Amino acid sequence: MSVEPEVPIVQVEEVRENPVLYKIISSDNHVFTISEHAVKLSKTLWDLITNLGLTAENALDNPIPVENVNGKNMETIVQFCERHKYDEEEPEYTNYIREFVLPEWDRQLLSIDNEELFQLILATNYLDIQKLMDYCCRVIGDMAKDKTPEELRIIYGIPTDAEDDALERSASDSPGPSG
Amino acid sequence: MLTLTDLPFSFLDQLLAYSGFREIFCLRKVCRGLREYIDTTKPDLKLTQLFITLREDKLYLTIQFREEQVVVEYRNGYGSNLFDFHCVVSDGEVVKTVKGERCMDKTRLKSLKLSQEAKYNEILFEEQTSRNLFERxxxxFKARSCRLQTTEINLQTFSVLQVLSILPYLEPKNLKIIELMLPTVPYNKETGLRTWRTEKLEELEQWQMAVSLKISKDICIDSIMNFLHFTHVCVTFYSISGRDLLTIKNILLDTDNVHEFFFKYKHLYHGEQFFESLGRPYIDEQRSLWYFRFPESEQILRVAHWSDSAMMSFHRKDDSSVPGNAVVQE
Known part of the structure; x- marks a missing residue:
């Protein structure tokens, strides 16, 4: 009976994984760790890391505060970036090509209510993550298929012009700080 | 509460770029803010083809988008001017719906807007009864701030003047294919001159920069030189001379651009001298064929003459297409 030589089992993921990790603190003080490849998907964060001169040695000791993004959105964003960190560079965004099917994993991740999705888009915009913006755009855009303007108004939470006018009127009628 | 209109403009731009024209229409009707935004930014509606057909008392406007086609029927004498849509085309808006018209998709098209930067692949104007359409x-076109971009123009008209009323307003950098056809209705006294003089057309930048030309009317030309930059030509010359044929042959052998130059002719003057200069032909069915090798190339220029049907072609081909017993002149 032959004996298999003992070799350490190394997961492919570990081999590819860059050991450098960064710490991010959300606006509500949740702490997240994110790998270097993943954080590079956010232009804002990567610029910050570069400007702060964070390195493999000091990264974890210097958490990066992100005032504009709460923990819930940051969690989604970190998951997304980790998932897509090894994606190949996509050709220039051809946004009207409908043949592109959003991967099931991402569709699940973005299956949240619209208010949350809009919050996530604001956070994504702030952190400048183009790929996540593209995916959110597809989710929002697909909602408009075969809908009437009235249905869209409800889906996107937009007040009617009359409601909008009423809101504006009440805002201008309310007494100001001095009134 | 956060709504779509609270999102950054860059996201809205991206959303509009992703959306088809129906969704853009629909979004435009959702609220004042979106309407103003769409009207100001004029997102690309992915319009690929405009097809205008004028019949007795109706005008059909077929608008081909990347994903679907919309046909609007305008009927004369209903509510408004048949030509209303023209001014609309000029500043970007494609269709204004007119009350009382039968319109296949009235609601959605009521205020379709076009980006002036939209690149149309083809515009086909098929004139059947009225000359007025072209004037309009x-x-x-004159009123537009920039020339219309299209890679192909297909005009069905009885008059070369009408071609001249459209062609100069197309962006020459984009225009590749010019097709000028006669309408498919029977000839009558309205059908115009027997031949078209193309001299004014030949002067146009659009003509000089296009690569493919097809004209179904007999043409009287200014100079054969103005046809030799096209890679594909299919025309009927009212008259052509042996000297013209020699020019075609010599220029084509000297340049790389022409792929096929085909024409019919009504009158050929001094053709014998030209054909004698080509040497003995290879006879194949009803054609006389001559083969000339392009300098330092594996390709040949095949000159074909159908004397019975008054047709000729100059065709670039691989030398493998030459019959075994035919001579290739070096």
Whole structure:
């Protein structure tokens, strides 16, 4: 009976994984760790890391505060970036090509209510993550298929012009700080 | 509560770029803010083809988008001017719906807007009864701040003047294919001159920069030289001379651009001298064929003459297409 030589089992993921990790603190003080490849998907964060001169040695000791993004959105964003960190560079965004099917994993991740999705888009915009913006755009855009303007108004939470006018009127009628 | 209109403009731009024209229409009707935004930014509606057909008392406007086609029927004498849509085309808006019209998709098209940067792949104007259409189109083309971008123009008209009222307003950098056809209705006294003089067309930048030319009317030309930059030509010359044929042959052998130059002719003057200069032909069915090798190339220029049907072609081909017992002149 032959004996298999003992070799350490190394997961492919570990081999590819860059050991450098960064710490991010959300606006509500949740702490997240994110790998270097993943954080590079956010232009804002990567610029910050570069400007702060964070390195493999000091990264974890210097958490990066992100005032504009709460923990819930940051969690989604970190998951997304980790998932897509090894994606190949996509050709220039051809946004009207409908043949592109959003991967099931991402569709699940973005299956949240619209208010949350809009919050996530604001956070994504702030952190400048183009790929996540593209995916959110597809989710929002697909909602408009075969809908009437009235249905869209409800889906996107937009007040009617009359409601909008009423809101504006009440805002201008309310007494100001001095009134 | 956060709504779509609270999102950054960059996201809205991206959303509009992703959306088809129906969704853009629909979004435009959702609220004042979106309407103003769409009207100001004029997102690309992915319009690929405009097809205008004028019949007795109706005008059909077929608008081909990347994903679907919309046909609007305008009927004369209903509510408003048949030509209303023209001014609309001129400043970007494609269709204004007119009350009382039968319109296949009235609601959605009521205020369709076009980006002036939209690149149309083809515009086909098929004129069947009225000359007025072209005058109106010329007016609106003139009013545009930039020339219409299209890679292909297909005009069905009885008059070369009408071609001249459209062609100069197309962006020459984009225009590749010019097709000028006669309408498919029977000839009558309205059908115009027997031949078209193309000299004014030949002067146009659009003509000089296009690569493919097809004209179904007999043409009287200014100079054969003005046809030799096209890679594909299919025309009927009212008259052509042996000297012209020699020019075609010599220029084509000297340049790389022409792929096929085909023409019919009504009158050929001094053709014998030209054909004698080509040497003995290879006879194949009803054609006389001559083969000339391009300098330092594996390709040949095949000159074909159908004397019975008054047709000729100069065709670039691989030398493998030459019959075994035919001679290739070096």
């Amino acid at each position: 189109l010329e007016e609106c």
